[in-house]
Amino acid sequence: MSDALVEQIEARFTELSAQMSDPAVIADRQRLADVGRAYRQLEPAARLAAEWRRALDDATSAEELLADDGVEDAELRELLASSRERLVELEQEIRFAMVRRDPNDEKNVIVEIQGAAGGDEAGLWADDVYRMLTRYAERRGFAVEPLADDEGKHTFAVKGDGAYSVFKFEGGTHRVQRVPQTESQGRIHTSTATVAVLPEAEEVDVQIDPNDLQIDVYRSTGPGGQSVNTTDSAVRVTHKPSGIVVAMQDEKSQLQNREKALRVLRARLYERALAEQQATLAADRRSQVGTGDRAEKIRTYNYAQGRVTDHRVKLTLYSLDAVLAGELDELTDALQAEEKRERLAAQT
Secondary structure (H helix, E strand, C coil), rough: CCHHHHHHHHHHHHHHHHHHCHHHHHHHHHHHHHHHHHHHHHHHHHHHHHHHHHHHHEEEEEEHHHCCCCCCHHHHHHHHHHHHHHHHHHHHHHHHHHCCCCCCCCCCCEEEEEEECCCCHHHHHHHHHHHHHHHHHHHHHCCEEEEEEEEEEEEEEEEEECHHHHHHHHHHHEEEEECCCCCCCCEEEEEEEEEEEECCCCCCCCCHHHHHEEEEECCCCHHHEEEEECCCCEEEEEEEECEEEEEEHHHHHHCHHHHHHHHHHHHHHHHHHHHHHCCCCCCCCCHCCCCCCCCCCEEEEEEECCCCEEECCCCEEEEHHHHCCCCCEEEEEHHHHHHHHHHHHHHH
């Protein structure tokens, strides 16, 4: 790698740094947000570029000293060798850092979890996956907003800068192998829960024609159909062109349930549009969820062995309890690195 890319990174980072303190930029909230986002995205590459400069200076200085008449120094030889080795490593790291990002990475997400294969145990497993992902969100400093909650089915939003860049890797079928609490013979059962991760769309991303909506209201019900509300506060929104139906009943206010339903609908329509543009997009809900069959999985959680295996990157961890407690960073790091390798290969 020539120093042209490093110079480009340095120049752009200097420009963004100046804009961050420019009164005209500070006065424009949208522009300041855009500049701040670009600054944060480039910052890792800028740090690597600065380290590349230092390693290059060390190598150049060592070469010059060794080229002097009669100079032979073991420490200089070692410095030259280590500097050259680090330069090679940094070149690859800089290329990774400059890989084009998924344009949705900065967005908030809406996550839908539900039990699939395995009967009642699948519903219990969906509850466990819900706890795992919400704990992970909180550990990463994201805000969690419940949207809908039912036995074995959970819908919630994760809010924070870069939420989608983290949670998109959780979309798919999560398979568990364990002895259910209801199993008297001690036999291991295999169950699944499906997870869909949708980038949350703003109104500017998806325009919904009110004439395309059928909105029905009804009385909220509790477990077993028991009435828990004496007013028609539950809302079912049907998007007639796509056939997508979203129902919400957790809030006591019909207006609040309607707003939540529209948020979920907008996210599903946005994901649908993205999937049509690029069939292989990671946010494709259908490819994420699949059929929920036991044979389909992105990750397997084996209780007997305390093992978690992510089948996409062939990574196995023997830290099941920690993972279920929301410590997913090692899995996310491996998946993000693989995504960068794939994007880098696609760019070259």
